[in-house]
Amino acid sequence: MKLLLTGSTGWLGRHLAPLLEASDHSVLGLDVAPGPFTHVIGTVADRALIDRTFADHGIEAVIHAGALHKPDIARFPRQAFIDTNVTGTLNLLEAAVAAGHDRFVMTSTTSLMISQAIRDEASPKAVWLDEDHGPLAPRNIYGVTKLAAEGLCRQFALETGLNCIVLRTSRFFPEDDDTLSDPPPENLKANEFLHRRLTVEDTARAHLVALEKAADVGFGLYIVSALSPFARSDCAALKRDAAAVIRQHFPDAADLYASRGWRLPQQIGRVYDASRIERDLGFRCETDFAAVLEALRSGTAMPFAHDGGFRSPSLDGRALIEGARR
Numbered sequence: 001m002k003l004l005l006t007g008s009t010g011w012l013g014r015h016l017a018p019l020l021e022a023s024d025h026s027v028l029g030l031d032v033a034p035g036p037f038t039h040v041i042g043t044v045a046d047r048a049l050i051d052r053t054f055a056d057h058g059i060e061a062v063i064h065a066g067a068l069h070k071p072d073i074a075r076f077p078r079q080a081f082i083d084t085n086v087t088g089t090l091n092l093l094e095a096a097v098a099a100g101h102d103r104f105v106m107t108s109t110t111s112l113m114i115s116q117a118i119r120d121e122a123s124p125k126a127v128w129l130d131e132d133h134g135p136l137a138p139r140n141i142y143g144v145t146k147l148a149a150e151g152l153c154r155q156f157a158l159e160t161g162l163n164c165i166v167l168r169t170s171r172f173f174p175e176d177d178d179t180l181s182d183p184p185p186e187n188l189k190a191n192e193f194l195h196r197r198l199t200v201e202d203t204a205r206a207h208l209v210a211l212e213k214a215a216d217v218g219f220g221l222y223i224v225s226a227l228s229p230f231a232r233s234d235c236a237a238l239k240r241d242a243a244a245v246i247r248q249h250f251p252d253a254a255d256l257y258a259s260r261g262w263r264l265p266q267q268i269g270r271v272y273d274a275s276r277i278e279r280d281l282g283f284r285c286e287t288d289f290a291a292v293l294e295a296l297r298s299g300t301a302m303p304f305a306h307d308g309g310f311r312s313p314s315l316d317g318r319a320l321i322e323g324a325r326r
Helices: 013-022 047-057 070-074 076-097 141-160 185-192 200-217 232-249 253-260 275-281 289-298 319-322
Strands: 002-006 025-031 060-065 104-109 127-129 164-169 218-222 270-272
Touching: 002 013, 002 076, 013 025, 013 200, 013 275, 025 047, 025 076, 025 200, 047 076, 060 076, 060 127, 060 200, 070 076, 070 141, 076 104, 076 141, 104 141, 104 200, 127 232, 141 164, 141 185, 141 218, 164 200, 200 275, 253 289
Parallel strands: 002 025, 002 060, 060 104, 104 164, 127 270, 164 218
Antiparallel strands: none
């Protein structure tokens, strides 16, 4: 199948493109900055470019992984998020329908599920987040525009019959957190596998499965995250003493962490439930918190990437992103 992959220069794109090609798909990458898997330099907000790309390359399906992300809030005005994340998604959906496509996969984010109250951890217990959680009240322009893009996918599936799968991915970025510095980055990433992280490799695999299963689903929206060891019944205890709950599930976790100079989280304020995608699509992340502990136990490398110097393609594609507003 000839696929258009947007965001092909980004962290996900550079892992997803070779996986798709290894599965006998032909991938045409589109991004605002050059990369080894990017063939078309441009923005999804440019409708003429999208139409030309579809016409010139015989695109048969779309995986839409390109977007402005939360760290871009400090770099771009709100309008740039609307142009890229909303108008860009609309451009791709309309082009896909016009081309007679039967499947469309979009990368979304669990970030849009986090209201300011959840972010502030105002609840006396951890918030259990699954696909039925609501009402949704995104706390920033990133979440607002990704929620709008999800709505477009839902509407197109309903009105045109285009099979759309939206993947709300939890954290898989390699760089340091742009707001948290304690605990240190690798310790923080390891902790997050308990409740809100997955590897980029698992993220890529989820997109391949979604592409393969889209025609059987119609419209589907799924949280994609490493499966948490916790249950809803743990939520109060997670807010009160998360380390104690973790030790119940993993008795040697504290000692393994201490051997590396790491700390277990004392509180966990939210948990993403990724069980629905396993039930519906048969997908489950290969790397979880148990794999992190096994790496500590065996002295092998961590099963996740950390790159504090990772450079977002949006920095190199600033002129194209800003030019879409002119």
